[in-house]
Amino acid sequence: xxxxxxCKNCTLGYExxxxxxxxxxxxxxxxxxxxxxxxxxGKSTLIKSLLGLRPVMKGDIDWCxxxxxEIGYLPQQTVVQRDFPASVRxxxxxxxxxxxxxxxxxxxxxxxxxxxxxxxxxxxxxxKHCYRELSGGQQQxxxxxxxxxxxxxxxxxxxxxTGLDPKAQNDLYEMIAKLNKSGxxxxxxxxxxxxxxxxASHVLHIGSKKQLFFGTKEDxxxxxxxxxxxxxxxxxxxx
Ligand SMILES: Nc1ncnc2c1ncn2[C@@H]1O[C@H](COP(=O)(O)OP(=O)(O)OP(=O)(O)O)[C@@H](O)[C@H]1O
Numbered sequence: 430x431x432x433x434x435x436c437k438n439c440t441l442g443y444e445x446x447x448x449x450x451x452x453x454x455x456x457x458x459x460x461x462x463x464x465x466x467x468x469x470x471g472k473s474t475l476i477k478s479l480l481g482l483r484p485v486m487k488g489d490i491d492w493c494x495x496x497x498x499e500i501g502y503l504p505q506q507t508v509v510q511r512d513f514p515a516s517v518r519x520x521x522x523x524x525x526x527x528x529x530x531x532x533x534x535x536x537x538x539x540x541x542x543x544x545x546x547x548x549x550x551x552x553x554x555x556x557k558h559c560y561r562e563l564s565g566g567q568q569q570x571x572x573x574x575x576x577x578x579x580x581x582x583x584x585x586x587x588x589x590x591t592g593l594d595p596k597a598q599n600d601l602y603e604m605i606a607k608l609n610k611s612g613x614x615x616x617x618x619x620x621x622x623x624x625x626x627x628x629a630s631h632v633l634h635i636g637s638k639k640q641l642f643f644g645t646k647e648d649x650x651x652x653x654x655x656x657x658x659x660x661x662x663x664x665x666x667x668x
Contacts, residue, residue: 431457431458431493431494432455432456432457432458432493432494433456433457433458433460433492433493433494433582433583433614434455434456434479434490434491434492434493434583435454435455435456435490435491435493436452436453436454436455436479436488436489436490436491437453437488437489437490437491438451438452438453438487438488438489439451439452439453439478439485439486439487439488439489439490440452440485440486440487440488441471441474441475441478441483441485441486442474442486443474445486447486447638448470448471448474448638449470449471449474449475449635449638449639449640450487450638450639450640451639451640452475452488452633452635452640453640453643454631454633454640454643456583456614456616456631457614458494458582458612458614459609459612459613459614460614460615460630460631461606461609461614461615461617461628461629461630461631462614462615462616462617462629462630462631462632462633463617463618463619463624463625463628463629463631463632463633463646464616464617464618464619464632464633464634464635465619465620465622465625465632465633465634465635465658466634466635466636467636467637469637470635470636470637471635472587472618472635473587473618475635476502476585476587476618478490479500479585479616480500480502480585494582499580499581499582499583500579500580500582500583500584500585501524501575501576501577501578501579501580501583501584501585502576502579502584502585502587503569503572503573503576503584503585503586503587503589504587505587505588505591506568506569506572506591506592511561511565511568512561513560513561514559514560514561515559515560516556516557516558516559516560517547517552517555517556517557517558517559517560517563517571518543518547518556518557520560520571520572520575521543521546521547521556521571521574521575521578522535522539522540522543522578523575524543524546524574524575524576524577524578524579525539525542525543525578525579526539539578542578543574543578546574546575546577546578547574549574549577549608549611550570550571550573550574550577550604551570551604552567552570552571552574555567555571564597565592565593565594565597566593566594566596566597566598566600566601569589569590569593569597569601570601570604573586573589573601573604573605573608577608577613580613582613582614583613583614583615583616584605584608584613584614584615584616585616585617586605586615586616586617586618587618588618588619588620589601589605589617589619590602590619590621590624602624602627602628605617605628606628609628617629622658622659622662623662625646625649626646626650626659629646630645630646631643631644631645631646632644632645632646632649632655634649634654634655634658641654642654642655
């Protein structure tokens with residue numbers, strides 16, 4: 430159970446103005462961390478910092494054994510991306526390019542890596558299909574396979590089920606859980622408290638301006654904060 434990422438008392442923000450402060454958490458190999466927080470609390474800003482794309486204002490992120498290149502990232506999908514004119518195989522293989530240095534030809538090992546990722550995600554049959562002709566759920570699997578190619582050890586997922594119907598959401602969550610069980614560390618930003626309760630091993634909850642909770646899912650569910658968040662989401666769902 431090696432330590433992969435440690436975020437130590439970080440302040441995140443833009444141009445000298447903090448968005449959120451006191452961010453402290455650790456990710457160990459095999460964890461499934463769900464990052465919860467209301468709109469604008471700084472979840473995307475934290476993702477950029479975890480990917481090494483933005484410096485922290487204060488504090489420190491220690492990637493320990495997880496160098497930047499070992500984090501596979503599944504961004505929130507935009508409408509433009511849904512229309513991307515490439516084959517499934519091309520998109521998955523492009524994840525290998527993101528991992529290593531650029532080379533103008535496809536290496537045998539990249540092809541093998543892509544084939545393995547497609548097999549893990551159950552999309553081998555779709556490899557010659559055009560990405561834009563797939564369903565939303567199939568498209569997310571393709572992007573997950575791409576992220577797997579880019580990643581050795583950690584998958585960072587930003588609202589991965591957005592826009593999918595309930596069955597496709599469930600299928601994708603189960604697929605992510607399977608990857609986690611096979612040893613992949615998962616960090617998932619989500620509004621979906623039910624997914625956090627069902628799948629996560631740890632929860633990080635960011636409030637407006639500061640971290641509200643980090644710990645095991647069990648401790649979160651038994652905390653006042655966890656209870657009130659679960660109840661408020663259920664009330665919203667019932668309306
Ligand atoms: N490039 C930027 N420059 C300045 N401020 C920014 C920038 N990007 C985001 N912000 C501000 O930082 C705050 C946090 O934004 P962020 O996108 O990280 O929140 P979030 O928790 O991901 O929100 P959501 O759930 O809506 O995606 C917001 O107030 C936002 O306006």
